[in-house]
Amino acid sequence: MxxxxxxxxxxxxxxxxxxxxxxxxxxxxxxxxxxxxxxxxxxxxxxxxxxxxxxxxxxxxxxxxxxxxxxxxxxxxxxxxxxxxxxxxxxxxxxxxxxxxxxxxxxxxxxxxxxxxxxxxxxxxxxxxxxxxxxxxxxxxxxxxxxxxxxxxxxxxxxxxxxxxxxxxxxxxxxxxxxxxxxxVTIFPLPSEEKVHHRRFILGVGRLAYVKGFDILIEAYAKSGLTDVDLIIVGDGEERANLVCQIFNLGLRERVLLPGSKNNLQDYYNQAEMFVLPSRNEGYPNALVEAMSFGCPSIAVDCNFGPSEIINNGKNGILVKRGSIIDLADAMHRLAGDEVLKTTLGNQARVISQTNxxxxxxxxxxxxxxxxxxxxxxxxxxxxxxxxx
Known part of the structure; x- marks a missing residue:
């Protein structure tokens, strides 16, 4: 230096x-x-x-x-x-x-x-x-x-x-x-029309670390009963090997993808069926704010801190009780099958583009x-x- x-x-x-x-x-x-x-x-x-x-x-x-x-x-x-x-x-x-x-x-x-x-x-x-x-x-x-x-x-x-x-x-x-x-809110380039995945998908974004709770998301996805919607978790980190083992043990290799970090996150937010934040702890989750700014219907675990200050439960997103994998699985299943709810939550979520x-x-x-x-x-x-x- x-x-x-x-x-x-x-x-x-x-x-x-x-x-x-x-x-x-x-x-x-x-x-x-x-x-x-x-x-x-x-x-x-x-x-x-x-x-x-x-x-x-x-x-x-x-x-x-x-x-x-x-x-x-x-x-x-x-x-x-x-x-x-x-x-x-x-x-x-x-x-x-x-x-x-x-x-x-x-x-x-x-x-x-x-x-x-x-x-x-x-x-x-x-x-x-x-x-x-x-x-x-x-x-x-x-x-x-x-x-x-x-x-x-x-x-x-x-x-x-x-x-x-x-x-x-x-x-x-x-x-x-x-x-x-x-x-x-992060200002991204405009989304492209090129598909990032050939099937409908649920999105998680963040560092692959224990505190981010992606093991919770994978387990909840496995219990959700959703077979026509895949799960994509974008990011890299020290927990990758453990998550790969979890995916393998649950028999989800074809439906849960870990593509690493991406420089076109706007395309993932724009095309996802929903975004899920499963964190054990946060400060003020950027990924949740980003997803909502694209009108992506969002579910977040009510962890410390941030999600409850961003999401008005049932209005602009869904808050799930901390520690309940079943509640998270149920919320994902319900939202995936309710087009009216997805549209309502997505439209209200976009307001964060002005407030933030x-x-x-x-x-x-x-x-x-x-x-x-x-x-x-x-x-x-x-x-x-x-x-x-």
């Missing part, structure tokens, strides 16, 4: 995240970097790990990768910690950002420490259930995170449930700087960041204007 003094004529904003691999948080932070770079800022994207970006980054957005975690031995972990710390400090001192924005707990902690040391204003964002991240920390790590979050200009959450979860904790309930900004339009959501981010930049500049002017004693 070649770090040089910032030659930028525009104010610099840092966007910091653990990785730029595929995922909802990665898509959002890249969208923010692209947006601000077009709006009188120089965006600098910083990935703590060296990964190939899953989404398109504008050419004039600067991108830095801090470390390449190839080995996991204790010595290498210490090396990567030191490397991350010193490179991030150097970037903050040479690029001189007016504000740093970080996504996901590990990046939030790194950002808080280094920005505090370099006196750079920072905003952190929790993107999933705090029960799975900061609240589970041991005492020392939790107190460190709490103090860094209290010093932040804002702690941004994407769902009310995430905010409530933070504030119910006996330590984090002292936070007074929480701001809620939901995720914007990028102009609205990105405008909220812009207002937040500019507010704290202005407040910091005013405070600095007041400090500099004080007479020396």
């Amino acid at each position: 070649n770090i040089q003094a910032a030659p930028f004529s525009k104010p610099v904003l840092f966007f910091i995240i653990p990785s730029l691999k595929g995922g909802g948080a990665e898509r959002v932070i890249i969208s923010l970097a692209n947006y601000f770079n077009k709006n009188n800022f120089q965006s600098v994207l910083i990935s703590l790990n060296n990964d190939v970006p899953a989404y398109e980054i504008d050419d004039d957005v600067k991108v830095f990768y801090l470390t390449d975690r190839q080995k996991s031995s204790f010595i290498y972990r210490l090396y990567h910690i030191a490397e991350t710390f010193f490179k991030l400090i150097k970037l903050l001192r040479t690029q001189k950002p007016v504000c740093a924005l970080s996504f996901i707990t590990s990046a939030n902690v790194w950002t808080g420490i280094t920005c505090w040391l370099t006196r750079v204003p920072y905003i952190v964002s929790e993107r999933t259930s705090p029960d799975r991240s900061v609240i589970r920390f041991n005492y020392l790590r939790k107190q460190l995170a709490l103090n860094l979050y209290k010093r932040a200009e804002a702690v941004v959450v994407s769902a009310k449930g995430v905010e409530d979860c933070l504030l119910k904790d006996k330590d984090f309930k002292v936070l007074t700087n929480i701001v809620r900004i939901t995720n914007a 339009h990028p102009d609205k959501i990105l405008g909220e981010w812009e207002t937040l960041i500019k507010k704290h930049i202005a407040a910091t500049a005013t405070a600095a002017q007041l400090t500099n204007s004080q007479p020396a004693l």
Whole structure:
């Protein structure tokens, strides 16, 4: 990583995240970097790990990768910690950002420490259930995170449930700087007319990870009795081998497909009979918002957090009780056979294209960041204007 003094004529904003691999948080932070770079800022994207970006980054957005975690031995972990710390400090001192924005707990902690040391204003964002991240920390790590979050200009959450979860904790309930900004609808290219599958299909989209619950979806599909509708799960991840084994054991090799990641998701959303979100946990599920924006009738497990804030059960989608595979199977079977219900839910789902339009959501981010930049500049002017004693 070649770090040089910032030659930028525009104010610099840092966007910091653990990785730029595929995922909802990665898509959002890249969208923010692209947006601000077009709006009188120089965006600098910083990935703590060296990964190939899953989404398109504008050419004039600067991108830095801090470390390449190839080995996991204790010595290498210490090396990567030191490397991350010193490179991030150097970037903050040479690029001189007016504000740093970080996504996901590990990046939030790194950002808080280094920005505090370099006196750079920072905003952190929790993107999933705090029960799975900061609240589970041991005492020392939790107190460190709490103090860094209290010093932040804002702690941004994407769902009310995430905010409530933070504030119910006996330590984090002292936070007074929480701001809620939901995720914007992704603007895709227009769908093509080319068929992505030769039969009707149910769609799941996301990283193939345990928390995404695709094993639940496959089991529910097996119990649904649907033989004339296939199941396609688009995405890649560490659970692929386990899901393949599950599909084989259930005798569903011909009807459940795992085609990997796709760059034409708009065609899948547009052609699916329905979309199903089976997650065990979420922050604010992008895939659900995307599917609904295409008018795809959607079913979601009522997990923590997000689905119940997006779906009005029976109006613009169907919410299924968490932990009930039978209820999910029944909902899929009922929706597959009810054309009127599919049309009604799909039409109402499209409203999310307005409520979560990028102009609205990105405008909220812009207002937040500019507010704290202005407040910091005013405070600095007041400090500099004080007479020396």
